[in-house]
Amino acid sequence: xxxxxxxxxxxxxxxxxxxxxxxxxxxxxxxxxxxxxxxxxxxxxxxxxxxxxxxxxxxxxxxxxxxxxxxxxxx
Amino acid sequence: xxxxxxxxxxxxxxxxxxxxxxxxxxxxxxxxxxxxxxxxxxxxxxxxxxxxxxxxxxxxxxxxxxxxxxxxxxxxxxxxxxxxxxxxxxxxxxxxxxxxxxxxxxxxxxxxxxxxxxxxxxxxxxxxxxxxxxxxxxxxxxxxxxxxxxxxxxxxxxxxxxxxxxxxxxxxxxxxxxxxxxxxxxxxxxxxxxxxxxxxxxxxxxxxxxxxxxxxxxxxxxxxxxxxxxxxxxxxxxxxxxxxxxxxxxxxxxxxxxxxxxxxxxxxxxxxxxxxxxxxxxxxxxxxxxxxxxxxxxxx
Numbered sequence: 529x530x531x532x533x534x535x536x537x538x539x540x541x542x543x544x545x546x547x548x549x550x551x552x553x554x555x556x557x558x559x560x561x562x563x564x565x566x567x568x569x570x571x572x573x574x575x576x577x578x579x580x581x582x583x584x585x586x587x588x589x590x591x592x593x594x595x596x597x598x599x600x601x602x603x
Numbered sequence: 604x605x606x607x608x609x610x611x612x613x614x615x616x617x618x619x620x621x622x623x624x625x626x627x628x629x630x631x632x633x634x635x636x637x638x639x640x641x642x643x644x645x646x647x648x649x650x651x652x653x654x655x656x657x658x659x660x661x662x663x664x665x666x667x668x669x670x671x672x673x674x675x676x677x678x679x680x681x682x683x684x685x686x687x688x689x690x691x692x693x694x695x696x697x698x699x700x701x702x703x704x705x706x707x708x709x710x711x712x713x714x715x716x717x718x719x720x721x722x723x724x725x726x727x728x729x730x731x732x733x734x735x736x737x738x739x740x741x742x743x744x745x746x747x748x749x750x751x752x753x754x755x756x757x758x759x760x761x762x763x764x765x766x767x768x769x770x771x772x773x774x775x776x777x778x779x780x781x782x783x784x785x786x787x788x789x790x791x792x793x794x795x796x797x798x799x800x801x802x803x804x805x806x807x808x809x810x811x812x813x814x815x816x817x818x819x820x821x822x823x824x825x826x827x828x829x830x831x832x833x834x835x836x837x838x839x840x841x842x843x844x845x846x847x848x849x850x851x852x853x854x855x856x857x858x859x860x861x862x863x864x865x866x867x868x869x870x871x872x873x874x875x876x877x878x879x880x881x882x883x884x885x886x887x888x889x890x891x892x893x894x895x896x897x898x899x900x901x902x903x
Contacts, residue, residue, distance in 0.1 A: 599796060601817050603705050603817060603856065
């Protein structure tokens with residue numbers, strides 16, 4: 529199983545080399561994946577799976593597109 | 604005033620309107636759009652002189668011209684995307700812009716050129732050198748000036764028909780209800796998360812839709828919130844749990860991302876006023892200019 533990962537803004541530094549096709553085990557949640565990548569949970573504000581809002585507890589499936597955002601407030 | 608008095612006033616207004624229309628017809632000129640179709644043009648110079656001779660606002664002259672199918676030349680390249688009736692609706696509308704920095708400076712410029720009739724500008728900040736990378740109203744000349752002062756000057760240089768109201772105050776819990784009175788649209792161009800929640804609350808109380816954008820580095824987001832919508836908590840979570848600054852504290856704000864999001868905000872404002880096109884309610888449009896990403900995400 530693989531997912532496509534996009535980490536935005538300050539979180540982009542946690543993007544693995546294989547972000548376009550990142551291997552996961554069946555049953556992996558967003559929370560598991562972020563822990564594996566070393567992304568601090570407090571820095572995560574929005575989670576999108578295939579363009580729809582998800583949660584830390586959401587379970588990922590093969591081919592999912594996962595987007596992770598920190599809080600953004602500038603102008 | 605008695606019913607008779609109201610009627611008389613209306614007749615006088617109608618008489619004045621008829622006089623203005625007759626004058627507009629005599630000074631109008633036939634022109635062609637670039638696609639070779641015909642329109643009736645009113646020149647830029649004729650608007651203020653008519654306003655002076657009839658003792659009315661130049662905006663009123665432009666609205667009457669448009670309602671009669673004549674196009675003030677300054678709006679000629681808005682036409683066909685907008686009808687003359689659409690342009691008149693924009694001139695009759697009122698938009699409040701909160702924050703006159705990167706987003707707000709560009710939003711005020713675009714809305715002035717679009718022909719939004721009344722702009723309320725709210726910001727207590729003054730320009731400093733670190734604004735120069737992205738805030739189009741910041742120049743050597745405007746350093747130390749109120750941002751609202753520079754914005755009023757710029758808008759008047761672009762379009763003297765627009766009514767501009769200036770409030771040199773930072774929005775906070777105490778003044779938000781007084782500053783955010785009912786507008787057709789309120790535009791969030793702020794630079795911190797805490798004040799965005801204050802603005803959302805005030806906009807909801809005023810019954811006004813809010814267009815909200817935020818930037819960090821080359822990334823950013825925009826959404827539209829109507830009074831009955833859940834709004835910012837869908838994006839940021841509970842306001843009590845948040846720091847005031849987000850990723851922009853370490854990434855800054857780049858002028859390319861700021862300009863793209865300001866442009867999206869103004870498109871959303873026009874769509875709300877004209878009731879046309881899909882809005883970003885309960886959706887978040889995100890951009891990342893490093894990776895060429897633009898995507899609309901569902902918040903519900």
